[in-house]
């Protein structure tokens with residue numbers, strides 16, 4: 001198929017807006033009426049999942065962030081999980097627990113370090129390898145025992161967007177599949193599957209906030225640094241938000257687990273330090289709010305994306321409200337405004353959004 005930008009100014013923007021459609025694609029044939037259709041995984045994958053007692057995720061860049069979110073999900077259903085960047089993993093002497101499944105995550109399927117980690121894993125005692133990948137004929141797909149394809153379509157923007165959200169969808173489906181083997185009830189499965197079913201619509205609603213995010217971005221473009229905070233699965237969401245911002249706007253951005261604020265980054269906070277944070281209605285909310293209170297006390301400027309039920313109660317902040325977001329898929333939904341924020345800041349700064357300096361879409365050499 002020919003790939004053009006259509007009415008969009010950049011591929012990245014087009015790809016951000018494709019997310020409802022490609023999330024639906026990735027769910028197609030894999031869920032039905034509140035149930036996971038496991039037969040769609042294939043016999044070999046099912047057999048591997050049957051013997052999985054531990055998951056090791058290995059990936060790079062944005063795909064690594066998807067893996068970090070998945071760790072929270074897998075542990076929630078009782079599966080031990082470790083996540084590591086491929087460039088570290090491949091040179092470490094790894095000790096593999098019995099019953100370990102290696103999961104690589106990659107948009108391109110050609111990232112040199114991820115591929116090397118997979119190749120090196122053959123002698124490490126894994127029960128097998130599964131890749132969550134977006135390119136069917138890629139090296140990772142060919143060399144892994146089994147694959148679980150994301151169906152994001154061709155991604156052109158160097159800063160990954162739709163590949164990331166479809167990776168999370170794939171990992172959520174794998175969480176249901178593994179969860180089934182660890183006592184997930186039918187009711188729990190139904191809730192998780194229904195959340196995924198609603199996800200394309202929820203993303204559409206968030207995309208409608210684009211104009212407001214653009215306004216927020218205009219207060220951001222003269223900044224030289226930014227801090228992204230999060231707790232739980234929203235910590236890797238913050239990491240991904242910071243990565244998007246630095247990749248395309250060249251603003252130095254750092255993500256921190258909000259609870260570590262007092263162990264260093266608070267020293268950097270003053271009037272010139274914007275702090276970005278997602279505030280979903282989750283059990284860690286009060287803790288995050290008290291971290292943000294610390295930021296305000298030092299004059300830091302807050303840019304928040306919060307659930308409509310959340311009472312923010314801080315003296316000054318800019319915020320956008322998201323409604324009726326389900327807990328399981330919230331990390332996916334809250335990633336969207338962070339993509340848009342980075343995009344609009346980059347546009348205001350006039351950088352080359354689709355081809356940021358010094359970066360490549362796929363890092364095929366070490």
Ligand code: G6P
Pocket residue numbers: 060061062063105106107108109110111114158159160359360361362363
């Ligand atoms: C490069 C790209 C990123 C991507 C990373 C991993 O750094 O610019 O967008 O997340 O590689 O690529 P992969 O294809 O393995 O997901």
